[in-house]
Amino acid sequence: MAMNKKLFLGYKLRRLREGKKLSQAALAVLLEVSPSYLNQIENNQRPLTVPVLLRIAKVLDVDLATLVEDEESRLVADLREALNDPVFGSGSIGLSELRNAASASPELAKRVLTLYQTFRQLDERMQSLTENLSSATGEERGGHAHFPYEEVRDFFYYCNNYFGPLDEAAEALVEEEGFRLGQMHNDLVAYLENRHGVRVRIVAEDDTAGMRTFEPGAGSLSLSALLSVPSRTFQLAHQVALLAYHERIEEVVAGAKLSSDDARSICRVGLANYFAGALVMPYMAFANQAKALRHDIEQLQSRFGASFEQVAHRLSTLQRPGARGVPFYFVRVDMAGNITKRHSATRFHFTRFGGACPLWNVHEAFAQPGKILVQLARMPDSISYICVARTVSKRGGSYLRPDRQFAVGLGCETAYASEVVYSAGLDLASEQAAVPIGVNCRICERDDCRQRAFPPIGSHISVDENNRSFVPYLFA
Template sequence: MKKLFIGRQIRALRGDAKLTQRDFAERLGLSTSYVNQLENNQRPVSAPVLLGLSEQFGLDLAQISVDDDDRLVAALSEVFADPVFAGHRPGLQDFKTVSQSAPDFAHAMVRLHHAYRQMSEQLAMLDDRLTRDEALTRPTPYEEVRDFFHFENNYIHDLDVAAEELNARLSTTGRVFARDLVEHLDARHGISVTRHRLAPDASEIRRYDAAAKQLSLNEALPESTIVFQLAHQIALLEAGGIMDDVLARARFQNEDAAHVARIGLANAFAGALVLPYRAFLRTAQETRHDLDLIADRFGTSLEQVAHRLSTLQRPRLKGIPFFFARVDRAGNITKRHSATKLQFARFGAACPLWNVHRAFESHGTIIRQLAETPDGSRYISLAAHVVKKSGGYGGPVLHYAIALGTEISHARDIVYCDGLDLARDAAFDPIGISCRICERLTCAQRSVPPLNRAISIDSDHRRLVPYEIR
């Protein structure tokens, strides 16, 4: 005869009668310890006790069945046979104990596993459809390269040092001119440089003919861009070995990513050649990071200076940690890097409260913003509108806004903090990273709810944002 364990039913009867274990035991003529063992399924219930429970507390003997427990034990056994529980499978007695002592928990576990299996099957079907198009399962080349530079902290030491050493050979002041780079290309590589209109639409910037040893540059480019493109070409010719080593370590999944990354590495070398690390860092510190003064000192653009400031991460010679971003008119972030705690969203547009969006309205000036992120960190954020032309009338004109910022703890070293009321909490604008991951609940500029929060909508009550976040 099968032993009968009904601890849960006994506890329910005692609870309904509002009795302690001692009083309950006295009514049945049992010891308190015996009742405790019965309730915890440590002992099976006997026929006399069953009769006592029926007479004293109205237990319906017809409702007592061991089949339900058996079915639940079998269901739990099936659940824990799933490979996901490998190494953590309980024994049969454990299943019996849970089924008898906490059946609601056991049923919840079975339902949870059922939901897990359904979700796994749906994901498998989706994965099967996606893998038919391999391009959908891999990151794009630009995403891979973006992540690579991000985790390298936007600083490649060997490239940076090599570029700085070349700068020292070409200039005694740290500033290199176009003529210095043209002479170097001719003397070192026998390459001649010409400037002229390269294409009818004026969109071509640089063209190199290796066979003819001819480098052609668009004559409409500003001098700072001419210098940078010359430095980029030198990088491709002289830093190839370093770039090969870096690319080998990167192990990109996408073959095209290596080609994209090589361009990025050549740009990094060019930036370090035009703005050599030590001289640039010293100038930044002396001017308290005045972007215009630094640009004048090295003959570069505002964007080149801002971007270079975000890369000053040389070991034992680091500069102030900055974030840098470039945004187009549609709000797309086309360049991004942060050496600060503020990290840009991998997907989606930037926070609309960020001053970078207002820069398009303020051509020729650097606008300032004191900002606070949801984690309580405070920043000085600078933004400026930049225009890039590559031709005369009718040629393409590109408009961007750039942003540069650092934590407010560096205020004494940032000239743009002068005159701002840094002690007043209300002076700091509450900004986020992206609406989809921002936890601010009352922002009137919110475009979509946070991904991990539910919303409620009251049709009789409307605010600027038509839902409340729960």
């Protein structure tokens, strides 16, 4: 095993040791090192060597990839974005200092982000109230309406969008019941009726309030006729999760330590959706097929009877310890550029506040509906990604209710290009071939971008009345 950089994982090692209720001296004996040497490692005064790293993985029963994974990088990116806000002053905090903070106390860093997020919600609420008072129209809208969703989204994000107990339970159920992959709709209908006394019926839109309506007293589950077969199958699997695996979902929700009942309810729905995806596309069967097909989304759709969005999302969850798949990011964007879903097992950083980079191909997808677009993109940290984007539609069902359009994005680092069919034809060796994208304009470091919507926070603008550049903003 080769390492290109020194590994300082002291704070992570300390958390793992304390989680196992081991003293520093006891762990030193197990690792066959001196207590003083282990103390230096835990205080980041000495880097980890490969032999010690391997012994740690074995003694503490932790996956090696998990141990060396730079899990603090996404936390550092979020902190950097938040702390660039002028409310914290004009000076910037160095990356090394942010890394130290995220590594030493990740929970404290997350609470700082929560505090900042709450501040932004209150600030937006105040601005909205001011606008309403000045215009004397409309009613005040609650500023915290979206906060529970963001809290749950962060919980999924920092769990790498993988929940082992639910994933393994879904896989086991498929084996026990003999559900047929790619033809699971009728199997789930029969399972709900035979095991839970729930009858499924397909109803016209006027007969139901939504896509899925469950009536416990009547033992009835109604699904909208507008749903495609993959969507109906997914909703059936969602209902299985709520009925048969309620306790396991509650255990995960309790461990999330969410701050409100609304957030806990949202989390339950999200976890039931996670279970549904894991049931329709069981982990090992799906991971093996994904690898064999080089992660061709359309072929995986056919094999598992799933939609484009369902397959893309499932690919981003293949992070089981000991059987990890290619780390993908997954995102869904609406036509206004709002990110409505985001998950990432990569170093790709999504914006938490504000819009996404206009050069990213998820925006271009709306101009070519239904076509798969592939982009070679490079982030400011010099990491290059293979970015796949395509539009998906949600049926409206009538002329006066047009279909809703979203763009789904999926991507991975170019280091995995040989395992991904979408790398075909890309000039991976050329730096010039990669489109330089960023997180979003407010924190992007690129000073030569012609698509920049506004200058980054904290920058000093240079204005020359005698010259006009192709670049919207010049910096002193």
